[in-house]
Amino acid sequence: MQKRLLLGNPQLGITLSRLCQQLIENHNNFENTVILGMQPRGTYLANRIHSRLEELTGQKIHLGLLDTTFFRDDFRRRDSPVKANETKIDFLVEGKQVILIDDVFYTGRSVRAALDAMTAFGRPDKVELLSLVVRKYSKHVPIFPDYVGKDVNTLDTQRVLVQWTEQEGVEEDSVWLTNKED
Amino acid sequence: MGELSTKHLLGIKDLTKEDIQLIFETADEFKDVINRPIKKVPSLRDITIANIFFENSTRTKLSFELAEKRLSADVINFSSSGSSVKKGETLLDTVNNILSMKVDMIVMRHSSPGAPHFLSKHISANIVNAGDGTHEHPTQALLDTFSIRERLGEVAGKKVVIVGDILHSRVALSNIFALQKLGAEVMVCGPNTLLPKYIGSLGVKVELDIRKALEWCDVANILRIQLERQHIKYFPSLREYSLYYGVDKKLLDSLDKEITIMHPGPINRGVELNSDVADSEQAIILDQVENGVAVRMAVLYLLASVSK
Numbered sequence: 001m002q003k004r005l006l007l008g009n010p011q012l013g014i015t016l017s018r019l020c021q022q023l024i025e026n027h028n029n030f031e032n033t034v035i036l037g038m039q040p041r042g043t044y045l046a047n048r049i050h051s052r053l054e055e056l057t058g059q060k061i062h063l064g065l066l067d068t069t070f071f072r073d074d075f076r077r078r079d080s081p082v083k084a085n086e087t088k089i090d091f092l093v094e095g096k097q098v099i100l101i102d103d104v105f106y107t108g109r110s111v112r113a114a115l116d117a118m119t120a121f122g123r124p125d126k127v128e129l130l131s132l133v134v135r136k137y138s139k140h141v142p143i144f145p146d147y148v149g150k151d152v153n154t155l156d157t158q159r160v161l162v163q164w165t166e167q168e169g170v171e172e173d174s175v176w177l178t179n180k181e182d
Numbered sequence: 183m184g185e186l187s188t189k190h191l192l193g194i195k196d197l198t199k200e201d202i203q204l205i206f207e208t209a210d211e212f213k214d215v216i217n218r219p220i221k222k223v224p225s226l227r228d229i230t231i232a233n234i235f236f237e238n239s240t241r242t243k244l245s246f247e248l249a250e251k252r253l254s255a256d257v258i259n260f261s262s263s264g265s266s267v268k269k270g271e272t273l274l275d276t277v278n279n280i281l282s283m284k285v286d287m288i289v290m291r292h293s294s295p296g297a298p299h300f301l302s303k304h305i306s307a308n309i310v311n312a313g314d315g316t317h318e319h320p321t322q323a324l325l326d327t328f329s330i331r332e333r334l335g336e337v338a339g340k341k342v343v344i345v346g347d348i349l350h351s352r353v354a355l356s357n358i359f360a361l362q363k364l365g366a367e368v369m370v371c372g373p374n375t376l377l378p379k380y381i382g383s384l385g386v387k388v389e390l391d392i393r394k395a396l397e398w399c400d401v402a403n404i405l406r407i408q409l410e411r412q413h414i415k416y417f418p419s420l421r422e423y424s425l426y427y428g429v430d431k432k433l434l435d436s437l438d439k440e441i442t443i444m445h446p447g448p449i450n451r452g453v454e455l456n457s458d459v460a461d462s463e464q465a466i467i468l469d470q471v472e473n474g475v476a477v478r479m480a481v482l483y484l485l486a487s488v489s490k
Contacts, residue, residue: 051392055396067211068209069223070215070223070225070253071223071224071225072225074485075225075226075486075487076228076487080185081184081185081484081487081488082184083184083204083208084184084207084208084211084215085206085211086210086211087215088213104347116222116224119220120218120219120220121218129360179479
């Protein structure tokens with residue numbers, strides 16, 4: 001299969017705007033809300049949403065990066081180990097509303113690991129999940145995003161590739177469906 | 183993806199530069215973990231680790247045990263005193279007995295150089311060498327170089343002198359390998375009798391005068407005189423050694439730059455290092471101990487992930 005474009009530049013911008021408006025609708029002035037981007041790939045999306053929300057609301061909003069590597073349930077069960085990334089959370093999530101952000105929702109296992117990893121920083125009041133792309137009918141755990149950019153039907157042999165201009169060699173934001181071998 | 187090139191950590195000699203860098207990058211994240219209010223991660227929850235110590239140890243054993251517990255591994259401890267080793271059991275039998283209890287990893291200290299290498303040829307569990315006689319002490323060298331990187335930004339291009347009992351020191355040999363792999367310049371300094379005959383073949387500089395050595399270096403790693411391994415007299419008296427090779431504040435103040443002082447512990451205060459240096463801002467001895475837990479967590483975590 002050739003790679004297929006799921007979201008191109010103008011549509012991706014519109015989707016991001018819609019997600020931000022939905023967050024504003026639910027979180028009002030973000031006084032008690034913090035954003036956590038999941039390492040490694042969710043952080044690009046989290047940065048985008050964070051800066052757009054600060055622009056739209058005029059508020060300072062806490063942004064942290066959460067790495068779930070040491071909390072994964074597939075340690076020693078994968079063919080190749082995952083490399084750890086930086087966790088950078090300069091605040092406590094105790095009593096906060098947390099918006100957890102990742103680019104692609106697939107089995108839900110990384111989100112489960114993220115919920116575990118987060119407990120080291122306190123007990124949040126509420127945790128919500130935002131995913132740019134949701135791969136339908138593939139979840140392994142009873143977790144589902146509260147905010148969804150786009151639903152897609154995919155096969156296990158495929159993967160969803162989200163590219164941001166912040167990454168080296170990428171000229172345009174886009175979301176692609178490709179084969180895992182490609 | 184991050185994977186070590188080896189299944190065991192027997193010595194720094196077997197590691198590649200990339201392995202060491204992967205260990206450092208992973209240790210950075212574990213250092214962050216152990217400074218959080220909740221210092222534990224569940225990574226090794228289905229792994230059992232046996233700490234087998236045939237030789238005395240305080241900080242290495244505590245550091246390994248803490249690292250294992252912070253990773254949620256199950257831990258069993260064995261020390262040769264009061265064990266069946268005293269009844270004549272061989273090393274391989276002892277370890278095989280421990281392994282039949284379904285142990286996944288062995289952390290071993292032994293007084294014979296090469297003991298962990300011997301074991302690695304006969305058993306399938308991962309082995310971490312926690313010091314084998316006068317040969318290697320890889321995790322100490324990793325935490326030492328990690329601490330240099332933390333203090334000075336990087337190891338490459340730095341000048342490091344190792345002072346003292348090089349002949350009996352496994353810390354010295356592992357440090358030489360690690361520092362050279364990371365691109366540092368290494369010098370050893372001590373009385374001639376405590377320098378190995380073939381030290382030149384390791385590609386290190388040799389200096390007999392402590393003042394000249396300290397003037398040359400950015401970092402001085404001061405070693406303990408290992409009286410327990412010295413079966414003949416290598417120098418007339420500890421007092422004389424201290425006069426010629428002891429590092430004190432006066433000596434450091436007389437240098438035209440501020441160097442970093444390290445010591446792998448245990449310190450013999452007043453012999454190789456004076457208290458006015460050991461407790462000063464220039465010394466990173468307690469940072470080394472803290473980093474030891476993070477580095478050992480990284481080693482155990484990375485070795486466990488390649489055992490598949």
